[in-house]
Amino acid sequence: MNRFFDIPSDLQHDWFGLIGLHLREALLPVLGGLLLALPLAQLCVRLRWLYPPVLWVTTVLYAIPSLAFFVVLIDYTGQTELTVMIPLTIYSLVVLVPAIVDGVRSVPQETLAAATAMGFGPVRRYIQVQLPIAVPAIIAGLRVATVSSISLVSVGMLIGNQGALGNLLHDAQIYNRPELAWNSVITSAALAVLADALLVVVRILLTPWMPSGARGAKSKAAGVRPDPAVPALEDAAR
Amino acid sequence: MIRIDSVTKQYPDGTVAVDRLSLDIPDRAITVLVGPSGCGKTTTLRMINRMVEPSEGTILIDGVDSRQQPVNTLRRSMGYVIQNAGLFQHRTIVDNIATVPRMLGWSKDKARARARELMERVGLDASFAKRYPYQLSGGQQQRVGVARALAADPPVLLMDEPFSAVDPVVRKGLQDELLRIQAELGKTIVFVTHDIDEAVKLGTMVAVLRTGGRLAQFAPPAELLSDPADAFVEDFLGADRGIRRLSFFSSAGLELLTTPIVAIDSTAEQIAARGATAAPYLLVTGLDGRPLGWSEPGALTAGRVDADRLLPYGRPFVAERDSLRAALDCAVLSPTGWAVAVDAEGRAAGVVSQAAIGEAIRGAHAAGREEQPAPAETAQKVIR
Numbered sequence: 001m002n003r004f005f006d007i008p009s010d011l012q013h014d015w016f017g018l019i020g021l022h023l024r025e026a027l028l029p030v031l032g033g034l035l036l037a038l039p040l041a042q043l044c045v046r047l048r049w050l051y052p053p054v055l056w057v058t059t060v061l062y063a064i065p066s067l068a069f070f071v072v073l074i075d076y077t078g079q080t081e082l083t084v085m086i087p088l089t090i091y092s093l094v095v096l097v098p099a100i101v102d103g104v105r106s107v108p109q110e111t112l113a114a115a116t117a118m119g120f121g122p123v124r125r126y127i128q129v130q131l132p133i134a135v136p137a138i139i140a141g142l143r144v145a146t147v148s149s150i151s152l153v154s155v156g157m158l159i160g161n162q163g164a165l166g167n168l169l170h171d172a173q174i175y176n177r178p179e180l181a182w183n184s185v186i187t188s189a190a191l192a193v194l195a196d197a198l199l200v201v202v203r204i205l206l207t208p209w210m211p212s213g214a215r216g217a218k219s220k221a222a223g224v225r226p227d228p229a230v231p232a233l234e235d236a237a238r
Numbered sequence: 239m240i241r242i243d244s245v246t247k248q249y250p251d252g253t254v255a256v257d258r259l260s261l262d263i264p265d266r267a268i269t270v271l272v273g274p275s276g277c278g279k280t281t282t283l284r285m286i287n288r289m290v291e292p293s294e295g296t297i298l299i300d301g302v303d304s305r306q307q308p309v310n311t312l313r314r315s316m317g318y319v320i321q322n323a324g325l326f327q328h329r330t331i332v333d334n335i336a337t338v339p340r341m342l343g344w345s346k347d348k349a350r351a352r353a354r355e356l357m358e359r360v361g362l363d364a365s366f367a368k369r370y371p372y373q374l375s376g377g378q379q380q381r382v383g384v385a386r387a388l389a390a391d392p393p394v395l396l397m398d399e400p401f402s403a404v405d406p407v408v409r410k411g412l413q414d415e416l417l418r419i420q421a422e423l424g425k426t427i428v429f430v431t432h433d434i435d436e437a438v439k440l441g442t443m444v445a446v447l448r449t450g451g452r453l454a455q456f457a458p459p460a461e462l463l464s465d466p467a468d469a470f471v472e473d474f475l476g477a478d479r480g481i482r483r484l485s486f487f488s489s490a491g492l493e494l495l496t497t498p499i500v501a502i503d504s505t506a507e508q509i510a511a512r513g514a515t516a517a518p519y520l521l522v523t524g525l526d527g528r529p530l531g532w533s534e535p536g537a538l539t540a541g542r543v544d545a546d547r548l549l550p551y552g553r554p555f556v557a558e559r560d561s562l563r564a565a566l567d568c569a570v571l572s573p574t575g576w577a578v579a580v581d582a583e584g585r586a587a588g589v590v591s592q593a594a595i596g597e598a599i600r601g602a603h604a605a606g607r608e609e610q611p612a613p614a615e616t617a618q619k620v621i622r
Binding site: 108110111112113114115116117118119120121129132133135207208209210211 | 287289309310311312313314316318320321322323324325326327328329330337338341370371372373383386396
């Protein structure tokens with residue numbers, strides 16, 4: 001059991017150091033992805049024609065293996081954490097953009113029309129009405145992006161031990177110490193579960209206005225209601 | 239006054255939502271826009287606060303073109319109530335109501351105090367203040383919607399089918415509440431509905447629009463019911479407009495008979511004396527004066543009236559206050575064909591036959607033909 005936490009010195013960090021490194025490499029890309037996705041999603045909401053191509057591009061980027069990204073990036077950013085984090089940021093967009101777009105679009109037409117009628121300009125309406133109501137959908141997207149990012153960081157071991165906990169997999173092999181592989185897998189999984197739980201707590205704190213037990217169900221139901229004056233409503237909501 | 243001056247709205251795809259519409263919307267009164275789906279009533283309403291921009295024509299507010307002032311200033315000067323309330327689900331009730339005052343720069347405390355005052359005005363318990371919209375019923379949410387629209391005390395209130403998504407009982411309550419609030423505040427209200435009964439009940443003036451956004455008739459509701467402009471309006475008003483028009487005539491002119499009323503403790507002589515009148519039945523009242531039921535004079539004996547054996551009297555109408563429509567309804571419901579009038583406390587005030595009500599209706603119609611009721615009079619119409 002002692003050997004379980006005995007991290008080989010070539011990694012230059014103890015177990016907690018690796019965890020810190022791992023979280024930084026996994027979470028900064030999600031944060032960066034969120035900062036990119038927010039304006040991108042708002043553009044997609046306002047310009048409907050833009051959404052399908054944006055979705056297509058993010059999906060294609062997601063399909064590119066991270067190894068291919070590394071090969072291209074390594075000429076510019078070297079064997080650094082940044083080389084690992086750039087692909088992870090791009091990958092997070094495939095989840096975050098649709099999550100924000102769907103969340104913002106799920107705001108009922110009546111709510112938007114009421115906001116417009118009360119004299120909300122487009123920016124104020126986006127920040128004070130649409131985004132807060134989209135918070136549950138955005139956090140749902142963040143949960144998926146975060147968990148996947150935590151698991152994907154490990155691949156950074158391929159470019160010179162930039163994979164944080166993932167480096168343990170490599171060391172397990174070269175030092176023939178399988179317990180290091182177990183350590184890597186279990187610790188990553190635990191981090192993912194904890195990060196996910198933390199996001200759920202954040203969601204609960206941010207949305208005291210949601211009916212407990214019926215998460216998201218209400219806004220969806222309100223979103224599909226047919227309306228007799230659709231052209232006028234859409235005109236007003238724009 | 240809001241003047242809609244030959245306004246047209248055409249969408250890029252060629253659809254004409256509103257076609258050269260002109261309307262003078264009177265101040266401090268409820269003007270109802272009513273018509274079938276696709277008649278442009280909602281579009282017209284939204285052109286007033288420029289949520290939809292007219293393609294042609296102008297809208298003047300107190301003589302000034304609505305495009306003269308910044309659009310958000312214009313909108314904040316008009317309360318807006320929408321179907322399903324459109325509340326901000328992420329804000330508490332009190333903060334929902336305080337939205338516009340906050341945008342106008344009121345302090346948080348002042349805006350919330352105002353919001354609580356309005357909750358009381360629209361009949362919401364103060365305990366709702368800190369709740370969220372999902373915790374309220376549809377009718378309660380709509381009350382919040384009305385309070386939110388009134389928050390900054392705007393002179394104009396735009397209401398877009400506000401009560402059409404709630405059940406009929408709640409809707410009636412909300413309508414009565416709106417009339418009560420309007421009697422207190424005297425706003426200029428433009429109200430959109432597809433329900434002609436709602437239009438007739440609430441409107442001081444009613445504009446009937448036809449598909450394609452053209453005006454079919456603009457008149458006070460009583461005139462609409464008595465003189466529909468054409469077959470479309472007549473058809474839209476429905477089959478029983480004659481009966482509905484009776485809502486506008488007071489029952490005050492009815493001659494109530496008090497002789498066929500006997501108290502439950504009457505003596506044989508009293509019953510005999512009452513039994514000799516024109517009425518074929520006697521109305522027995524309790525000791526408190528409230529009606530119990532009808533009885534044939536011969537079947538009535540002094541001292542031991544069995545209340546269970548009396549004929550039911552249906553539903554009474556309140557003398558003076560209720561309309562002829564209510565009185566006629568009571569007469570039709572009553573198995574004896576006589577309607578029972580009660581006073582405000584529910585005590586029997588008299589009885590009246592279907593024939594006498596028919597006479598009063600003919601008289602009211604004759605008077606109505608001589609002079610059409612002016613808008614000011616219909617504003618104080620009899621509310622059932």
